[in-house]
Each structure stands twice: as structure tokens, then as C-alpha cells.
Amino acid sequence: MIKAIIFDFGDIFVNLDKPATLRELKNHKVENFSDAVVKNNLEYEKGLKSSDEFITSYIKEYSHLDREKITNSWNAILRDFPEYRFRFIQKLSEEKKYKLILLSNTNEIHIDRIKENVPFFEDFKKCFDAFYLSHEINYRKPDREIYEFVLNRHDLKPGECLFIDDTKENTDAAAALGIHTWNLEPTREDIIDLFTTKKELF
Structure with a gap:
């Protein structure tokens, strides 16, 4: 579960x-x-x-x-943040069925630009029970330590977690620990289809 x-x-x-x-x-x-x-x-x-x-x-x-x-x-790497994805996570947060955690390899320059350009960023951040950015926690994916950090911090068992990332190296590292994964392909998949794509887990 x-x-x-x-x-x-x-x-x-x-x-x-x-x-x-x-x-x-x-x-x-x-x-x-x-x-x-x-x-x-x-x-x-x-x-x-x-x-x-x-x-x-x-x-x-x-x-x-x-x-x-x-x-x-x-x-230049940063493009748009579609608001419909924010609405998806906002609704999921309101339902309170799952612990929601963000785990991102990012840095201060990128996150500052996102804060400048995304008017709903702070509300987006509030949707999560924990919001971990690599430059703030001194770990980065796919290092084993970053996944262990999250599991230990939240007293979670690997089999109780689903990790979603677009980089296969990162999902492979999580899977090696027993975490369920979705290696999302952004050119043909979207996070809002989570419960259809991974329905066997829910």
C-alpha cells in the first residue's frame, strides 16, 4: 500500500x-x-x-x-510551469490520502528564477509535507544517501513509497532500494495521469 x-x-x-x-x-x-x-x-x-x-x-x-x-x-533550461499541474497536486494535497514529498536536484539560481516567474510557487510548495532541494540538504540523486535520507526522515518503508522522476538513472537507484517508481517520459506522459498510469499501485 x-x-x-x-x-x-x-x-x-x-x-x-x-x-x-x-x-x-x-x-x-x-x-x-x-x-x-x-x-x-x-x-x-x-x-x-x-x-x-x-x-x-x-x-x-x-x-x-x-x-x-x-x-x-x-x-535557459527552465521553461514554463503549467498551472494545471499545480491544480493537480493542490487537489491531491487537499485529499490528504498520501504523504507528498518533493525531491529535486536543483540549485539556488534556478529556484530563485522559478520564484520570480511562477506566481503560485509558494502555494505549490505548501502542497507538500516536505520539500527537499538538493542544494539545501547537501544530497543529490541518484546517490543512495538521498533516498535513505527521505525514508529515515519520514519513517517510511521503501515498499510504501512511489518515486516519480523523468531520469532513469534516478528511478533505477530508488528501485534498487525497493521503492516503487515511475520513470515518467515527459514527451508522452504527464503527472496528472498518475492514477491511470500507475493504477496497479493504488
């Missing part, structure tokens, strides 16, 4: 254009990420660097970039 539903954020609620950041950086003559930049990105997503440290690292690596170009390129 499912007691908790754990949701990813990007391409589950907010639409993403995942290649957009690299595309924008190429427009600024950044062709490839060095190992140092990849490490910088991961550390930032885990909250191990501040936004200022993150941007400074980019400028150090690519001296022709400035803060605005980096920030705008970084945020």
Missing part, C-alpha cells in the same frame, strides 16, 4: 529544455565543459558552493563571460 508519493520537480511539474544551457553557452563560445566545471556544477547542486562562488568559478574558467551571461545561460 502506497503511503507516500515522492515527486521530482523538473519535467514533472516545470517543463525543461535540458540542452538549452549548453546551447546558450556555445553562443558565448563555450564549447566543452572541463572536468573542473563539471565538478563545480555538481558541488553547486549539492549546496557545497554559494551562487557567488559558482559564478566566480565560471568566470575564472571562461574569462570572457560575465555574471549576467552565466546566469541567463544557466537559467
Whole structure:
């Protein structure tokens, strides 16, 4: 019996254009990420660097970039947040049948932009019993520790949970712990169809 539903954020609620950041950086003559930049990105997503440290690292690596170009390129991944998905989770929250948890790999620059552009963001956040962003909890998917963190924090058994994410690596990691998963394909599936798509669990 499912007691908790754990949701990813990007391409589950907010639409993403995942290649957009690299595309924008190429427009600024950044062709490839060095190992140092990849490490910088991961550390930032885990909250191990501040936004200022993150941007400074980019400028150090690519001296022709400035803060605005980096920030705008970084945020290019973010598209729209359809309100109907907010209404779906709002209704689910009001029904109080399940513990609702958001678990997202994200960072301060992205979440600040979403707060600026999504007028219902705070109401969306209130729909969840817990709202975990990787940069705030210092864990990121698909590391085993992030799933164990959620299970332990909420005294949940893996078999009582459904985890929904658009990245197979992340759902595979959760499944390895015994958590039920839905690897949602955003080009042909939508979170509002949860109870039809995964009806065998409910």
C-alpha cells in the first residue's frame, strides 16, 4: 500500500529544455565543459558552493563571460510551469490520502528564477509535507544517501513509497532500494495521469 508519493520537480511539474544551457553557452563560445566545471556544477547542486562562488568559478574558467551571461545561460533550461499541474497536486494535497514529498536536484539560481516567474510557487510548495532541494540538504540523486535520507526522515518503508522522476538513472537507484517508481517520459506522459498510469499501485 502506497503511503507516500515522492515527486521530482523538473519535467514533472516545470517543463525543461535540458540542452538549452549548453546551447546558450556555445553562443558565448563555450564549447566543452572541463572536468573542473563539471565538478563545480555538481558541488553547486549539492549546496557545497554559494551562487557567488559558482559564478566566480565560471568566470575564472571562461574569462570572457560575465555574471549576467552565466546566469541567463544557466537559467535557459527552465521553461514554463503549467498551472494545471499545480491544480493537480493542490487537489491531491487537499485529499490528504498520501504523504507528498518533493525531491529535486536543483540549485539556488534556478529556484530563485522559478520564484520570480511562477506566481503560485509558494502555494505549490505548501502542497507538500516536505520539500527537499538538493542544494539545501547537501544530497543529490541518484546517490543512495538521498533516498535513505527521505525514508529515515519520514519513517517510511521503501515498499510504501512511489518515486516519480523523468531520469532513469534516478528511478533505477530508488528501485534498487525497493521503492516503487515511475520513470515518467515527459514527451508522452504527464503527472496528472498518475492514477491511470500507475493504477496497479493504488
